[in-house]
Amino acid sequence: MKNIIRKKNSVVISLFVILCFLIIPTFTFAQKLTHIVEKGDTLWDICEQYYGDSGLWPKLWEMNPFITNPHLLKEGDVITLFEKEPVKEEPKKVEAPPVEKAPAVEVKAEPLPMGIDISALTQVDALGSFYTDSTQLWGSIFASEKGSAMLVKGDTAYVIFDESRNIKTGDKFYIGRSSQLLDHPITKKEFGYIFNVKGILAVEEQQGRAQKGDEYFEKKNVFKAKIIESYDAISLKDVLMPYTPVSSCILPVSVSKKTVGNIVAAKNQQKLISHNSVVYIDLGYNDGLKKGNVLNVIKQNIAPDPAPDGKFFKSRSSIILPDIFVGRVLIVECGTDTSTGIVLYAVESFSPGAYVKELTWENMPDFLSGVADCPIK
Numbered sequence: 001m002k003n004i005i006r007k008k009n010s011v012v013i014s015l016f017v018i019l020c021f022l023i024i025p026t027f028t029f030a031q032k033l034t035h036i037v038e039k040g041d042t043l044w045d046i047c048e049q050y051y052g053d054s055g056l057w058p059k060l061w062e063m064n065p066f067i068t069n070p071h072l073l074k075e076g077d078v079i080t081l082f083e084k085e086p087v088k089e090e091p092k093k094v095e096a097p098p099v100e101k102a103p104a105v106e107v108k109a110e111p112l113p114m115g116i117d118i119s120a121l122t123q124v125d126a127l128g129s130f131y132t133d134s135t136q137l138w139g140s141i142f143a144s145e146k147g148s149a150m151l152v153k154g155d156t157a158y159v160i161f162d163e164s165r166n167i168k169t170g171d172k173f174y175i176g177r178s179s180q181l182l183d184h185p186i187t188k189k190e191f192g193y194i195f196n197v198k199g200i201l202a203v204e205e206q207q208g209r210a211q212k213g214d215e216y217f218e219k220k221n222v223f224k225a226k227i228i229e230s231y232d233a234i235s236l237k238d239v240l241m242p243y244t245p246v247s248s249c250i251l252p253v254s255v256s257k258k259t260v261g262n263i264v265a266a267k268n269q270q271k272l273i274s275h276n277s278v279v280y281i282d283l284g285y286n287d288g289l290k291k292g293n294v295l296n297v298i299k300q301n302i303a304p305d306p307a308p309d310g311k312f313f314k315s316r317s318s319i320i321l322p323d324i325f326v327g328r329v330l331i332v333e334c335g336t337d338t339s340t341g342i343v344l345y346a347v348e349s350f351s352p353g354a355y356v357k358e359l360t361w362e363n364m365p366d367f368l369s370g371v372a373d374c375p376i377k
Helices: 002-023 043-051 054-063 366-370
Strands: 034-036 078-080 114-117 129-131 139-144 156-161 172-178 190-206 209-212 215-218 222-230 239-242 260-266 278-281 294-304 318-334 339-346 355-358 373-375
Touching (some): 139 239, 172 222, 190 239, 190 260, 278 318, 294 339, 318 355
Antiparallel strands (some): 129 190, 139 156, 156 222, 172 190, 172 239, 190 222, 209 215, 278 339, 294 318, 294 355
16 A cells, blocks of 8 residues: 555656646846857847847947958857846747637838948959058969960969968969058158059969979979959069958948048059049058048148247247048058058048048938948848
């Protein structure tokens, strides 16, 4: 009799435990602190995944300033997440008899943020760049398949790279010509070079043997390549720089801190800069700048200090007056210490050496609404 009672008690306890697991809801812990970017991720998707609200993406972007475009994330990057209240999981439901489903409610997708379409202002892949380190040049064109000194789109070229470079089939490179070493227009110190883009090539295969005396050996740094784009006459001895695709749709971003710099040069060493000119600036990530920032172009307004009797002080001191507004520049590519921009608006022409200062806003400025727009995907 006792055994029967014990068995009954055991069965009751087991049923009670199972019932607890079925009825008591479970909770997830606080959100993970980091997310490793996978192919196709965007800040909208990540916010939807972790917080159930894609509209939180600006806050997540602010926490990760290394991100230059919220819809073009680099696979493998680590995104820092902000903490939020734990999300309650839905409790497991006990199967019930089927019931009629309510009619589906159409949920309208949130409108995508709008950016500036710079393809309406310039040739995006031919922006060029300003660089201060000659190691950014990887190689050069030294021969062509047809023996021609000039090449165009569709031609085959033979290129040679620095032996320290790891080159793979399919790699793309900008073709261009570098300027001579330029001085900074304000400090007059040697500063860097302009890289003017002439086209783009794609590496096809390693190819080339060398002869030294009676000895033959393989040249591991020689490759056959195809010219896939040409924007200007391409010739032998043109140099190569790694190709990095530039999105034509740029999301304007307010500058987060005080910023002062100079336009050090313009594309093709243009001396008079105006609307739609491509310019190079001596500010980059290290200075708090990022892709999408808009900078004001200004002229300093300094006047000599007059004496009370109308004569100037012998010391020739000066009075600093409010800056004179000249134009606005959108940053389209940002490097460590330099960046590339395009002039959105100019009151008058200006020259290399012009000053740029931060433009900060809480709501998108009205002047940006006049530029061709595009949805940030």
